[in-house]
Amino acid sequence: MQVKYSYLQEQFADYPAILERIAEVVRAGDYTLGQAVAEFEQCFAACLxxxxxxxxxxxxxxxxxxxxxxxIGPGxxxxxxxxxxxxxxxxxxxxxxxxxxxxITDEFVIDPALIEQAITPRTKAIMPVHYAGVCADMDQILPLAQQKGLTVxxxxxxxIGASLQGQKAGxxxxxxxxxLHPLKNLNVWGDAxxxxTDDLQLRDRLVLLRNHGLKNRDEVEIFGYNSRLDTIQAAVGLHLIGQLEWITETRIKWAQRFDQALAKLAPQVKVPARRPQKRYVHHLYMFQAQRRDALLAFLQASGIEAKVHYPVPLHLQRCAAPLGYREGDFPVAEAQARSIITLPVHQHLREEQVEYMIAKISEFYS
Ligand SMILES: Cc1ncc(COP(=O)(O)O)c(C=O)c1O
Known part of the structure; x- marks a missing residue:
């Protein structure tokens, strides 16, 4: 049996309906910050x-x-x-x-108990990553940020759609x-x-920054960038956003089946403990595995496109050398980089594929 990581063919099997939306953009000649962008922004904000x-x-x-x-900038x-x-x-x-x-914690997100140690007089912001679809521990990060006067x-x-105590990540x-990259839970046909934000001033500044700082055609308020959401991609997003709940719930269903089955393989396999206050949207289904590289090779040889996200943490990447970190600085992240493995968990999997993955992992450890 083959279990592919990518599901884009299935996801966009109804592409004629999307092409029809794009045809509307073309007919109207509405390419730059068009109507579809405004509509998509409204839907997106409401959804969050x-x-x-x-x-x-x-x-x-x-x-x-x-x-x-x-x-936030230099210094x-x-x-x-x-x-x-x-x-x-x-x-x-x-x-x-x-x-x-x-x-980080066993849930693959920044450890809130350690953040204070990293704060210096130059610290201006915290950027928690809701990694793999796990909402970071915002209930601890926010009070700390407020106390220290840091932007989050x-x-x-x-x-997208992950939450903590009912509040959405982001x-x-x-x-x-x-x-909205093609590999994300809510995805379009390219980059987007x-x-x-809830802050009107910030929103207004962002609207300027993404469009050269233009207040209108003739007046430039600040130096900005060309970073507009493409109208064609917004049309694709509008088509898909109505499917987000189904996409998310299907991923959750497969992940819960993995959680239940893989828990029986402890201690060779370690699935993160799930907090009941969190909604996990499983952009990636990750767990820690003993003999990870051998398991990865075995699964791949069995037709399962398992992956590792990622084998080298960023502080040990060459680009980060000027930051001065060394191996051993972040032992949890480093240990996870050696043991994590990612299974396909997308909404187009079939039940027999999920059971096949479980059977193959069980066979490996038997
Ligand atoms: C955690 C994280 N941050 C940022 C990005 C950047 O997104 P994009 O590829 O749309 O620029 C991605 C995805 O690629 C990501 O996974």
């Missing part, structure tokens, strides 16, 4: 329970522009986790600020950045991103 959503051209820019709009430090996609720290770096790492910009690129801090 946020006041405002601002569409931009990628998740990376969502984070970068949110930092810029919050006034500032931003605390984040080392087990994330490079874009998190790429965005911090692009703002001119310095990424500062702190270790959330990297919610992997976590809506806790000053702003939250989302990605969204920033959500």
């Amino acid at each position: 329970g946020a006041h405002y959503a601002v569409g931009v051209n990628s998740g990376t820019d969502a984070l970068f522009l949110a930092l810029k709009a919050a006034g 500032d430090e931003v605390i984040t986790a080392p087990n994330t996609f490079i874009a998190t720290i790429g965005a911090i770096n692009a703002s001119g600020a310095r990424p500062v790492f702190m270790d 910009v959330e990297d919610a690129c992997q976590a 809506t806790f801090g000053l702003a939250g950045g989302f990605s 991103g969204v920033i959500v």
Whole structure:
């Protein structure tokens, strides 16, 4: 049996309906910040329970522009986790600020108990990453940030629909950045991103920043960027956003089946303990496995496209060498990088594929 990681063929099997939406954009010649962008922003904000959503051209820019709009730049430090996609720290770096790492919990998110140790007089912000679709421990991070006067910009690129105590990831801090990259739970036909915020001033600044700082055709308020959400991608997003609950619930259903089955393989397999206050949206289904590399090879040889997200934490990547970290600095993240494995968990899996993955993992450890 084959279990593919990508499901884009199935997901966009109804592409003629999307092409029809795009045809409307073409017929209207409405390509730049068109009607579909405004509609998508409204739907996105409503879906998150946020006041405002601002569409931009990628998740990376969502984070970068949110930092810029919050006034974070050269000389500032931003605390984040080392087990994330490079874009998190790429965005911090692009703002001119310095990424500062702190270790993580068994749930793959920044450890709130350790953040205070990383705070210096230069710290301006915390960027928790809701990694793999796990909402970070915002109930502990927010009070600390408030007490220390730090801005919180959330990297919610992997976590649309995740929540803590009913509040959606991305809506806790000053702003939250989302990605609509084809590999994300809510995805479009290329690059796109969204920033959500409840702060009107920040929203207005973001609207300027994403469009060259233009107040109108003839007046430029500030230096900005060209980072508009493409109208065609907004049309694709509008088509898919109505499916988000189904997408999320299906992923949760498969993840719960994995949780239940893999718990029986402890201690060779370690599934993170799930907090009842959290909704996990399983952008990635990750667990820790003994003999991970052998398991990965076995699963791949069995037709299962398992992966590792990621084998090298960011503080040990060459690009981060100027930050001066060393092996041993973040023992939890480093141990996880050696033991984590990701299974396909998407909404187009069939039950027999899920059972096949469980059977193969059980066979490996038998
Ligand atoms: C955690 C995280 N942050 C940021 C990004 C950047 O998003 P994008 O690829 O849309 O720029 C991604 C996804 O690629 C991500 O997974």
